[in-house]
Amino acid sequence: MRVPIELLSGLANCLLNDTVFEIVKGLMEIQHVTEKHLFQQRLQIINKHTLEIQNMIKNVPSPEQQELQKTILLSKHRDELKQTDMKLVIQLDQKVSDQQVTLEKAGVPGFFVTNKPIEVKVQMYLLDFILRLSKMDIPN
Template identity: 65%
Template sequence: MFEMDAPEVLQKKLYFLVEQLQNMARDLPPKYQMRVPYELLSSLANCLLNETVFEIVKGLMEIQHVTEQHLYQQRLQLINKHKMEEQDILNNCMITAAEKVERLKQLKEEQKQESKELDKSLIMQLDQKVTDQQQTLEQAGVPGFYVTSNPLEIKVQMHLIDFVLRLSRMTIPLDL
């Protein structure tokens, strides 16, 4: 048997990646399929010949998971704080039942506003994380990635990231 030279191996790997990406794109809902043309898939496959892109995407996903966990903990802390505030009012022996009802009502309004402000802050942090990821992938030269706040384009980018992660878990057969 003869030994394949590097360009031949790369070419076969590229064909495999393009074929896998096309299969994945076919499974997308039609409104996303039309936003993922063959040229984009081909460019992405070419970019994925460099294993670094897989590492970048995995790193971004790890950072995102840590960030999401941190934000979730912030939300839980606020919920627990609110429960303790309510319990303090309920356990206060110095006030009447009517006063407790009034204080709880007032507290609920304050807590509602506080929750709303925290939620806005969490959403802004998540939006910033999306922008950071878009910038990183754009700077790495990954096709299909640029900074956008358009929900449809972000969803397409999410599908592309999913494709990259799925491909990173595949073993590319060299006997194609």
């Protein structure tokens, strides 16, 4: 897939000002914090599940009952983790949408709210390109 010359030209004009670089870096930092927070939420659920199984093993004397309870708990945990993961994905999707809105309002060509995989992928490539340019030492 080739990027249209109009998009590249508009992006080049937009990047003459450091503001877009700062916006992209800020969005990246916010995303990293969000991802860490969501990962911690997931870990808390997993730790809670581990504790539930340990408590069940302590409180259920017979090995047969333990196996039965463990099977029930594992099924419940799998469902709960799946629900949690779906909620986390929704939050990540919302973060992507927020970033798209921010970049669109900043006038960065190629950015608009979308959830189409190919358009999101193009936007990711554009962001990667902008980040690479921001790290380059460009003479004035």
